[in-house]
Amino acid sequence: MADQQTAVQGTLDDLGTPLAQTTFVIVDLETTGSRSEGAAITEIGAVKIRGGEVLGEFATLVNPEMPIPPFITLLTGITQAMVTPAPTIGAVLPAFLEFAALDQGSVLVAHNAPFDVGFLKAACAEHGRAWPAPPVVDTVPLARRLVTRDEVANHKLGTLAAFFGVADQPTHRALDDARATVGVLHGLLERLGSFGVTTLEELRGFRSAPTTAQRRKRRIASDVPESPGVYVFTDAKGDALYIGKSTNLRRRVRSYFTASETRGRIREMIALAEGVTPIVCGTGLEAEVRELRLIAERKPPYNRRSRNPGRASWLTLTREAFPRLSIVRGVRDDAPYLGPFRSARDAELAREALHHVFPLRQCAHRFSPARPVSACILAQLSRCGAPCEGRESPEDYAVHVAAAHTAMTSDASAVVEKITAHISELSEQLRYEEAAAHRDRLAAFLTAAARAQRLTALAAVPHLVAARPVDGGGAGRAETGWEVHVVRYGRLAGGGIMPPGSDPHAFVAALTETAESVFPGPGPAPRADAAEMECVLRWLGSPGIRLVETQAAWTCPVNGAEKYRDLTDWGRDFGPSPLSR
Secondary structure, three states: OOOOOOOOOOOHOOOOOOOOHHHEEEEEEEOOOOOOOOOOEEEEEEEEEEOEEEEEEEEEOEEEOOOOOOOHHHHOOOOOOHOOOEEEEHHHHHHHHHHOOHHHOOOEEEEHHHHHHHHHHHHHHHHHOOOOOOOOOHHHHHHHHOOOOOOOOOOOOHHHHHHHOOOOOOOOOOHHHHHHHHHHHHHHHHHHHHHOOOEHHHHHHHOOOHHHHHHHHHHHHOOOOOOOOEEEEEEEOOOEEEEEEOOOHHHHHHHOOOOOOOOHHHHHHHHOOOOEEEOOOHHHHHHHHHHHHHHHHHHHOOOOOOHHHHHHHEEEEEOOOOOEEEEEOOOOOOOOOOEEEOHHHHHHHHHHHHHHHOOOOOOOOOOOOOOOOHOOOHOOOOEEEOOOOOOOOHHHHHHHHHHHHHHHHOHHHHHHHHHHHEEEHHEEEHHHHHHHHHHHHHHHHHHHHHHHHHHHHHHOOOOEEEEEEEEOOOOOOEEEEEEEEEEEEEEEOOOOEEEOOOOOOHHHHHHHHHHOOOOOOEEEEEEEHHHHHHHHHHHOOOOOOOOEEEOOOOOOOOOOHHHHHOHHHHOOOOOOOOOOO
């Protein structure tokens, strides 16, 4: 006999805000035109509902302070005489916002929501009010996913209201249309229930029905706790398929088995998954770091990032009689290193920036008195500052190496000044493509240098303890406590939550006593992956951090690459490059 699959019905609290407890404000507007620019609102209608019950209604005509086009009057029946004694939108808007409570968790619903939201946002902007930016549900795309063309000819409000048997039919008057939208929304929510959509988060993320595998395998998440931590999806052999983290393991894991999960590769992963292993962590930072370590260790096929941190590129000065800049895959000694780079191309750009400023050799040939300069093709092309026979002594060449070392580790001003001056010259000559190439080289160098200097500074501290106040409302903690972490040579060595009323000295002493022992090593990231160290740095830079203990100064160079952040952030949506003007 075939095995019978038993459906597992989860509770409404598993995945987020239950739809039955969500307050929806269904809105409809009548206006003088189709665009908020050049048109105005003539009527507002809204219905507030929760759990299928109507909590209140709002309806008013609005004086648009402009003529109503005849075709609008013909469509809606709203005449100029009707709106002339009505209040203006400036008087109506505060009352509507108070009724809707959109800044207090209410969800705005509309049929063709961009239209209504656009007019409301424009009204707020015109009258100096901040738009509350509530969650928005548009019944048009939702209906297109749930009601096929075999069932309805189109997805207009009137067609859907008739299909669902709504008592209040739309009339192109605001309150009537809002009431009709309420009925359509209820009809759509009933259909969503058959797809396992029971929360607001699932509703807003709904794109298509969950697969059979998603619904069938929801059972494997039944014992996952509601705690912060890491989860590992495994196949029938116990091999890791996918690793993730969450502040609420149960809620996050169960979301993979609902309609809100639409990523094709993740749905493919769920079809292969036979189990999930939760790893409870004391703090969010611990979960973030543990996720990175597990991904690097187990290399799950469905994770796209952090699987191969050892393949990152670094730029360093070699240890030779005449050092050169070399792109390498790992850190092995105390030579200066830039990186890690996100790509080999970025590493090459940074090397080109340094070669533009410092006359360092660019070939890998070994030097001997018998090898003439003419034997080097790069020297013939005047593209190399190599100290071949008759050019420079090792002592003279060491001056250039020392300058490059300084630029990489502590003072980037020489690189910035020379390259920005060259960019200005090229721009004056209208050689913009060449100027852009040098701009990219400078940005690659500064980005990598800033990253390496941040990592190096943290890695130089043998022992650091920091704390941050946290709200422990989740995972069984109902009071505010302190999140405390121990960092040694850049590696997260320990962490935990100090409950209210605890002796802080005793707690920190116990935490440091049980923390992992870490020893120094070479390079900017000696005892932890760079991504892990950056997680720690982000946490140390978050609001409310208190340094409790430190065994060494934690500083970055005054004239380091961080000083020139404005020359790197142009490529990350922080505005135009200052070098592009």
